Amino acid sequence: MHRKRVVLGVAVAAAAATVLAACSSGGSSSTSSNSSSSSGKVTLSWWNNANTQPLLGVFNNVIKQFETAHPNITIANVPMQNEQFKTKITPALRGNAPPDIYQQWGSGQQATQVQSGKVADISSDVSPWIGSLGTPATEWQTNGKWYGVPYDLHVVGFWYRKDLFQQAGITSPPTTIPQLESDDAALRAHGIQPIGLGSKDGWPDAFWWEYFAIRECSQSTITQAMSSVNLSAACFTKASADLDAFVKTNPFQTAFLATPAQSVPNSSVGLLANGKVAMELQGDWEPAAGAGLTSDKNFTSQLGWFPFPAVPGGAGDPKAVLGGGDGYSCTTSAAEPACAEFLQFLTTPAVQKQIIGAGAGLPANPAANSDLAVPAEQNAAAANAAAPYIAEYFDTALPTTPGQNLDNAVAKWFASPEATGSGITSSVTAPGYDAKHCG
Template structure:
């Protein structure tokens, strides 16, 4: 049902349009005001972005900004509407992957392949998620990666000396923690997306990088390694590593959430993104939280063909629309430059896209994740983001249902082909 033809057509139209812009279109020469929708509605990032916009205006007097911070949820509804209308924002939050490919159908997203060719090199693999059909339609300014956050104090109590590196070691750690009367792993199952991290990582560890890339390209999980990943996940769930009633637990709200459980020493581990310490700090009185937290990547799985350095993650980026693509492109270059990258790294709100800025990260764990990310042979986008939006959400739902005891590895795998075929 999902026809690829219109997409190609619109992509071609967008290319043609952007091609004009790249050639020094007169309309982008004069003073422009860029409308900028970003998702940092809280401090410190909210004022950092404003500051960065103001500074850019000082050095580029022709470019001014109307900055509009919006909640993440608002982007889901506002971006499609804006891209349908005649006055979309010139610059807006872009998570890349399948959603970006969806948005391409509007024909209003600017192709910055040429404009960025001079400066996108150092971003390396990080820029890949913002490509559609080999062309660059946005850039990340911060990356994110998922891994296990753990409490060193609880690991010590349970007699675990070093963080697990293999699945067997993880299972052993879970058993030790249970014996010590500690909830091994907290999981915010109510929100569904934390469940998807588990399936994502079992797939990343089971499947070769080629199989992962092919799956995303073809929007299908038909390679047997994905079914095997589901079976491994099932075996892992059968060890009952999570807190009671985890399918009803929110991920980030209140002390009873999965982040709250970890922050208040009610659980020893959580598989979460690099943003986790920020979330946890708001949920506990413990001022010394950072020193108690450690991080380790998802362990390798016996018999898996996956490269154990591969990380599951994503990133925050921006896309430009076609109206003021030239000025917007220049601003993007500024955002991924050393200077801004260092400012962003200091806030600890994500991982820098430039290696030079890693040293500016405040915590050791963030440096550790950043280094792991630089070393990774491949960065696997969260599957719900990598796939077209409807497919990604269908996959998340199938995974969440599986965690709640409904369906099996095959239903997870089939949910992708079904949704891709247009079935509801």
């Protein structure tokens, strides 16, 4: 990790946490009062979205390894499909029986969850070792306290089929939006659908608008927008106009609005894995997700990666990336220090190697960077490492409700091409979010 590198979400999370803390009645959660002694046996329920191979198998093996080293701790694995998990976690945190460990994505979303009073402050347990994970791990701090730990990091960019590019006569990936549009036309001329998009699930749409915003807006403008929960700067309106113009070039596959993101073979990830589209703007989980959706187990040999192209005239740094990470939090019902011990175990180099080997993402522990096996992933990791800053996914950088409002507004815009981009930029302060009441 370069010392000069700035992770944008850090500032965003701190600002969002300040707003949230100021308007919450209880504010931060206390550390779990439960504890595990050297002789007491405890069981920890673990909610995660690793419900398919190979990560499902890796996590089951990791559990066995942890339980062998910690014979008094049992981990009850509860894997769920990603969208199902997101539907269940909010009511679980509001109820009386939340899971002991649950997956979350840090930053503003975590700050909102902390207000439930069900998320444990694990600072005293993780402070001795979490510094080794570097600056990105601070996305899992709220009000200066640790409420979670990352197990991987993510970067969003274009995954492409080298064989299909070659068929269309494309010798190198595009570096500007006009070049991308030209390549799209070349692919269509050769009977190849250019870009896959899983709009049925909504969230992949947001990557497109957010990247145009990152290219149009300066880092300081985005930081201010996320912290103030306000997208009124002119560059955001320009991003909407850019997206509108791009979509009108017909870059996506047929019926993209009805295509899911990654759950079935005819999802957008599956289309790329099976050579039905040439590209997809997606996170670095693409190779792992695609592996379970195609019979071609060597499809990753045809995968390449390139960053979102530059927007001519934009004020954003063309090397900035959109990303985030996956992590876990302990709830106040979890036995401690057992829960924190399991989160630490997930970040050890040996376990990180297994997780990264399953294609889960980039390692949270930089000591495992050399274990990325797919060349395209190495390119993504290099771009992530060289980025002047990382813009946290907007729906995570923002508090939960405005973040969801933004995702919904972008998805609604994709479904209604006659709509204007003003609905996107006004969505975070639309009815349904009141900053005074923390969303």
